[in-house]
Amino acid sequence: MDSKEIIARRIALELKDGNVVNLGIGLPTMVSNYLPKGVNILLQSENGFVGLAPVKDVDPDLVNAGGQPVGLVPGAAMFDSCTSFMLIRGGHVDATVLGGLQVDSKGNLANWMVPGKMVPGMGGAMDLVSGAKKVIIGMEHTAKDGTPKILVNCDLPLTGKGVVNMIVTELGVIRVIPEGLGLILEETAPGVTPEEVIAKTQAKLTISPNLTTMKL
Template sequence: MVTLVPPQMAAKQIIAARVAKELKNGDVVNLGIGLPTMVPNYLPEGVNVILQSENGYVGLGPVTVEDPDLVNAGGQPAGVIPGAAFFDSGFSFELIRGGHVDVTVLGGLEVDEHGNIANWMVPGKMVPGMGGAMDLVTGAKKVIVAMEHCTKKGGSKILEQCTLPLTGKGVVDVIVTEIAVFRVTKEGLVLEELQEGVTLEEAKEKTEATFIVSPNLV
């Protein structure tokens, strides 16, 4: 019997695997909730990163035994690796705001060609606020947005201009979707890669934002 991978999960796996290639050995990395937490599963051989959780520790690892007092920033069970360190929320945000996080990987509701990101207010739903995302996108040295290319209704999530309240302005460095990889540059949004099986025409059709096609497009 063949078990088919749900299309949505396949897309998320493609995204997580590509994001993992952006990370370097020794990076201190903060992962957002949801899709970004899959990234460590795809780290290349020889690349070890230090995962930081904004609720107060570094050294996240796989769950071996569930402990109700040990969760990640999304409230999910978490584990720790040897050498992990715990601290209060104030110190955690000193690390983030002080520029000690090399990379943050976040999901996104909307990203635009100017490097703006909106990822905290879901239309029609009550939310308590943007949480630590506003600190991460300004404090981390590199901001990677890992998200599916289109909304559930088929609309582009990579826009000319964000319509939702912004989490950060001009802060995004890289956008990775199941369709393509974009980098935000001073010249504009640059399409650097197409995921396997995706054509340039498809990428153009599904992307509202204006973008430059890299001469080295893979």
């Protein structure tokens, strides 16, 4: 199982039957492949609908927020961009799963730009993190060169302040304590020790007294 699959499988277990969920582009999209039997979620797409499904017949008028052709489930609904963000900002989306460049000890998230290098724009990410009831960040634990991505303080421009609830990486599951009170390591991936996770994390991690092996 590669890192991305571990992350996607674990996040899938966080979603409850009937949840309205917005999945970011890339790794987060994989989450819907691993939902447990009996858990049906309704996917929201910020370009204006709920009820996103895998593509069957390509319809040029129907794409996801990444511009890729998708399908619709029975019972889906289409709407305009204002309504889409009424759902998002208004707390009608139960969870959003997004990637991250950096997350810090206060639950701050940076995932929309690297000054001077990559400035794609925030799209709907800032609204999603401010409005979704639960913000789950799925990302590889460190950058490709091994640099920690879970930091004391983010140094990249923020997407949201104190918005992250949970971080899932290929090494473990970390919960963010509200009010900037720090990070708790709750699960480690099979074969990974808490010491290894701590060594690869710049922010201080408190090890949960109920630390378990990551369910996959």
